[in-house]
Amino acid sequence: xxxxxxxxxxxxxxxxxxxxxxxxxxxxxxxxxxxxxxxxxxxxxxxxxxxxxxxxxxxxxxxxxxxxxxxxxxxxxxxxxxxxxxxxxxxxxxxxxxxxxxxxxxxxxxxxxxxxxxxxxxxxxxxxxxxxxxxxxxxxxxxxxxxxxxxxxxxxxxxxxxxxxxxxxxxxxxxxxxxxxxxxxxxxxxxxxxxxxxxxxxxxxxxxxxxxxxxxxxxxxxxxxxxxxxxxxxxxxxxxxxxxxxxxxxxxxxxxxxxxxxxxxxxxxxxxxxxxxxxxxxxxxxxxxxxxxxxxxxxxxxxxxxxxxxxxxxxxxxxxxxxxxxxxxxxxxxxxxxxxxxxxxxxxxxxxxxxx
Amino acid sequence: xxxxxxxxxxxxxxxxxxxxxxxxxxxxxxxxxxxxxxxxxxxxxxxxxxxxxxxxxxxxxxxxxxxxxxxxxxxxxxxxxxxxxxxxxxxxxxxxxxxxxxxxxxxxxxxxxxxxxxxxxxxxxxxxxxxxxxxxxxxxxxxxxxxxxxxxxxxxxxxxxxxxxxxxxxxxxxxxxxxxxxxxxxxxxxxxxxxxxxxxxxxxxxxxxxxxxxxxxxxxxxxxxxxxxxxxxxxxxxxxxxxxxxxxxxxxxxxxxxxxxxxxxxxxxxxxxxxxxxxxxxxxxxxxxxxxxxxxxxxxxxxxxxxxxxxxxxxxxxxxxxxxxxxxxxxxxxxxxxxxxxxxxxxxxxxxxxxxxxxxxxxxxxxxxxxxxxxxxxxxxxxxxxxxxxxxxxxxxx
Numbered sequence: 001x002x003x004x005x006x007x008x009x010x011x012x013x014x015x016x017x018x019x020x021x022x023x024x025x026x027x028x029x030x031x032x033x034x035x036x037x038x039x040x041x042x043x044x045x046x047x048x049x050x051x052x053x054x055x056x057x058x059x060x061x062x063x064x065x066x067x068x069x070x071x072x073x074x075x076x077x078x079x080x081x082x083x084x085x086x087x088x089x090x091x092x093x094x095x096x097x098x099x100x101x102x103x104x105x106x107x108x109x110x111x112x113x114x115x116x117x118x119x120x121x122x123x124x125x126x127x128x129x130x131x132x133x134x135x136x137x138x139x140x141x142x143x144x145x146x147x148x149x150x151x152x153x154x155x156x157x158x159x160x161x162x163x164x165x166x167x168x169x170x171x172x173x174x175x176x177x178x179x180x181x182x183x184x185x186x187x188x189x190x191x192x193x194x195x196x197x198x199x200x201x202x203x204x205x206x207x208x209x210x211x212x213x214x215x216x217x218x219x220x221x222x223x224x225x226x227x228x229x230x231x232x233x234x235x236x237x238x239x240x241x242x243x244x245x246x247x248x249x250x251x252x253x254x255x256x257x258x259x260x261x262x263x264x265x266x267x268x269x270x271x272x273x274x275x276x277x278x279x280x281x282x283x284x285x286x287x288x289x290x291x292x293x294x295x296x297x298x299x300x301x302x303x304x305x306x307x308x309x310x311x312x313x314x315x316x317x318x319x320x321x322x323x324x325x326x327x328x329x330x331x332x333x334x335x336x337x338x339x340x341x342x343x344x345x346x347x348x349x350x351x352x353x354x355x356x
Numbered sequence: 357x358x359x360x361x362x363x364x365x366x367x368x369x370x371x372x373x374x375x376x377x378x379x380x381x382x383x384x385x386x387x388x389x390x391x392x393x394x395x396x397x398x399x400x401x402x403x404x405x406x407x408x409x410x411x412x413x414x415x416x417x418x419x420x421x422x423x424x425x426x427x428x429x430x431x432x433x434x435x436x437x438x439x440x441x442x443x444x445x446x447x448x449x450x451x452x453x454x455x456x457x458x459x460x461x462x463x464x465x466x467x468x469x470x471x472x473x474x475x476x477x478x479x480x481x482x483x484x485x486x487x488x489x490x491x492x493x494x495x496x497x498x499x500x501x502x503x504x505x506x507x508x509x510x511x512x513x514x515x516x517x518x519x520x521x522x523x524x525x526x527x528x529x530x531x532x533x534x535x536x537x538x539x540x541x542x543x544x545x546x547x548x549x550x551x552x553x554x555x556x557x558x559x560x561x562x563x564x565x566x567x568x569x570x571x572x573x574x575x576x577x578x579x580x581x582x583x584x585x586x587x588x589x590x591x592x593x594x595x596x597x598x599x600x601x602x603x604x605x606x607x608x609x610x611x612x613x614x615x616x617x618x619x620x621x622x623x624x625x626x627x628x629x630x631x632x633x634x635x636x637x638x639x640x641x642x643x644x645x646x647x648x649x650x651x652x653x654x655x656x657x658x659x660x661x662x663x664x665x666x667x668x669x670x671x672x673x674x675x676x677x678x679x680x681x682x683x684x685x686x687x688x689x690x691x692x693x694x695x696x697x698x699x700x701x702x703x704x705x706x707x708x709x710x711x712x713x714x715x716x717x718x719x720x721x722x723x724x725x726x727x728x729x730x731x732x733x734x735x736x737x738x739x740x741x742x743x744x745x746x747x748x749x750x751x752x753x754x
Contacts, residue, residue, distance in 0.1 A: 054750045054753060057669070059669055059748075059749045059750040059752075060748075060750050080673075083671050084671070086669060086670060086671040086749070087670070087671035091666070091669050091670055091752075093666065093669075093752055093753060094753070094754075095662055095752075095754075097662050097663050097665070097666035098663070099375070099378075099660070099663050099667075100382065100663075101378040101379045101381070101382030102373065102375070102378055105368050105369070105370075106373050106378075109370060109373060110373065110375075110667065110670075113373075114670060114672065120370045123370045124367065124369060124370045127368045127370075128367065131368070140368050171753050
């Protein structure tokens with residue numbers, strides 16, 4: 001599939017409530033999702049992710065800006081137009097919302113019924129194939145209550161895919177699932193979307209699944225934000241929290257991790273084996289959870305690659321170099337006088353970063 | 357549970373999905389409650405219908421037995437049991453009007469009947485005096501009856517009278533006749549006929565005009581009469597009615613058989629509490645049914661809020677949901693009507709045996725009850741539908 005991008009957002013604004021209680025939740029959101037692209041929309045809760053998804057899916061009527069889906073302007077479109085649009089989109093939500101009185105096959109058939117006047121002849125083949133794609137062939141006569149959460153979400157995927165939609169909108173589909181089944185579900189979604197060449201917009205809070213995306217769109221307080229800023233913010237916040245609650249563990253670990261990663265990267269490459277070993281050692285030397293260890297390690301790795309020298313040359317350009325030096329000097333003078341130790345330290349940094 | 361996907365094969369089978377039906381039968385407890393509620397409402401409705409049948413048929417039993425074409429009445433007369441008299445002149449005048457085959461004067465009065473077994477029990481009885489050989493009662497009386505009526509002081513007793521009047525048929529079977537105290541006199545009951553009770557008549561006696569006059573000789577004021585007109589074949593009743601009214605003047609009115617019956621029914625419907633109670637009862641039973649259906653449908657919608665929102669999200673429109681709710685409402689109506697009607701038929705049959713009133717379910721009454729039930733359910737479904745329309749597709753995101 002080529003041609004115009006299936007989702008184009010321009011200056012999308014949205015308000016909840018009326019009068020004094022009117023509250024803006026989306027501010028001038030611009031975004032484009034290309035054909036076959038998998039985009040994750042993340043951000044803290046309350047950031048307006050789900051609202052944005054509901055506007056793109058025609059689940060709400062828009063207020064400000066332009067929401068174009070599959071070439072159709074949804075902002076200002078009437079109910080029927082949005083209904084027609086929704087039929088062309090595959091939806092996958094946090095809750096599978098399968099009808100518990102219908103079998104798996106019937107639930108999927110409910111989506112097919114909307115795909116046009118029924119030439120039911122081929123529906124069974126289509127349902128069989130989509131069930132096979134999600135690995136649920138043998139459960140076609142089961143009722144949702146007889147399935148696990150993960151299995152039900154697979155049926156949800158099958159229902160979303162059965163009509164070959166060009167756009168799939170997923171709202172936190174892993175929220176109800178444990179880590180492992182969540183992973184399986186997003187992998188499956190990614191794989192099948194690629195197979196069908198469908199564009200996917202996936203709203204999630206779950207940072208563990210960010211890697212399936214071609215691109216991450218970060219939303220905060222109703223505004224799109226650079227992912228780098230968001231990650232930096234997040235990380236420093238995490239480290240601060242760690243420092244406040246477990247200061248000893250924090251500094252000890254930071255030093256320890258730094259030392260370990262320095263050794264590992266002495267040959268300028270950190271292999272997977274080395275990573276595993278480091279994290280194992282860190283685990284056995286602290287009470288921190290695996291998430292916290294991961295964070296400390298990731299930061300140490302950044303630090304090591306920064307110290308690595310090769311990249312430093314490109315990192316600091318001559319113009320930036322002078323700014324950098326000015327900044328360092330300003331810090332040194334902050335306590336009134338510039339000591340020898342401070343000058344020595346500045347000299348060392350300049351050498352390490354290759355500032356000319 | 358596997359219906360309608362029921363094939364033995366392992367391959368996927370595609371059938372029409374009756375979503376409303378599936379959703380309803382999924383929660384068996386709720387279905388049972390709903391069906392019981394509707395059945396109860398149907399039962400009440402049928403009981404009202406039974407009483408209505410009594411009003412429309414039971415109260416017309418004597419009209420049917422009298423088998424007249426036209427009737428000459430005092431204008432103040434509304435029902436057979438409360439007759440105002442007409443003059444004998446009118447009856448004679450009427451006989452000479454063209455198209456009239458014959459006019460019979462019928463006297464009607466209430467008397468006090470003393471139970472032949474326990475004379476201390478006294479009941480008002482409906483006494484009708486006729487000419488034995490008259491054209492009325494041809495379907496009710498046989499020649500034997502006519503012969504008995506010709507004997508002075510002999511009366512015929514309605515075998516379907518209330519048991520309080522005593523075991524007259526049994527007593528008659530023992531001897532040829534039975535002496536009974538009526539008002540302050542003693543009469544002879546020598547035969548039985550069958551017409552049956554109604555709201556105003558618990559027991560009845562039939563006598564010749566002579567015996568009747570004899571019985572009420574000391575109280576002429578209580579004697580009431582009307583004129584029954586029988587028409588010649590192929591005469592237009594409306595024309596004769598007009599001619600009669602013109603000839604007889606304003607002191608009487610002339611009504612067709614159907615018109616007098618309507619007058620009687622209207623009296624019971626509007627002039628007595630019966631009609632009002634009946635209408636109120638019908639409304640209440642419909643309300644009970646409607647509330648049950650509405651509550652059950654709303655509970656169903658509430659429980660499946662997210663699922664229905666999802667269906668809206670993937671593109672199902674309000675027409676689909678209207679059909680869904682109406683389908684469910686009609687299923688509940690029919691599922692409740694069947695047991696309600698079966699139990700109702702039995703209860704009403706018992707009631708008919710107990711009261712002697714024609715309470716049993718009739719085909720028109722049953723059809724009317726079914727239509728009312730369907731209407732009630734549809735109404736409740738329509739109200740519940742508005743709740744369904746209010747579900748927004750974005751609710752599926754919660």
